[in-house]
Amino acid sequence: MVIDDFISNQAVGVELGRRLRASRIAYPLTQAQLAERAGVSQRTVANLEKGADVTVASLVSVLRALGLLSRMDLLVPTPETRPSDLLHERAPRQRVRPSRKVISGGEWKWGDEQ
Numbered sequence: 001m002v003i004d005d006f007i008s009n010q011a012v013g014v015e016l017g018r019r020l021r022a023s024r025i026a027y028p029l030t031q032a033q034l035a036e037r038a039g040v041s042q043r044t045v046a047n048l049e050k051g052a053d054v055t056v057a058s059l060v061s062v063l064r065a066l067g068l069l070s071r072m073d074l075l076v077p078t079p080e081t082r083p084s085d086l087l088h089e090r091a092p093r094q095r096v097r098p099s100r101k102v103i104s105g106g107e108w109k110w111g112d113e114q
Contacts, residue, residue, distance in 0.1 A: 001015045001018075003015055003016075010051065013051030013052070013053075014050075014051035015051075016048075016051065017048055017049040017050055017051040017052075018049075018051075020048055020049055020062065020066070021049040023066050023068065024045075024049075024066065027066060031045045031046055031049070034062065034065055034066070037065040038058075038061040038062045038064065038065035039061055040058050040061055040062065044058050044062075045062060048062060060072070
């Protein structure tokens with residue numbers, strides 16, 4: 001299954017779990033062995049493989065134990081600098097303000113029109 005924008009969060013979790021299970025078996029490790037290497041409980045490994053919710057820290061630990069942590073860099077790449085940012089020498093953006101709403105009072109008219 002391809003993970004894309006059109007599948008549910010639950011389906012993403014199930015597919016991720018299926019892939020992690022296949023990686024564990026290819027390693028080859030039992031759930032108990034992987035849990036010990038990762039420093040998590042066997043139940044956490046089982047939940048991860050089922051697609052159930054686990055903490056990000058547990059996921060990172062399991063990925064590290066499987067030698068897959070470096071691939072996390074592909075998940076959310078470092079933002080690239082936009083050319084327009086190079087024009088202005090300023091500090092990088094820290095937050096985004098909501099856009100201003102334009103208040104429309106109907107059709108606009110000059111002051112001398114009625």
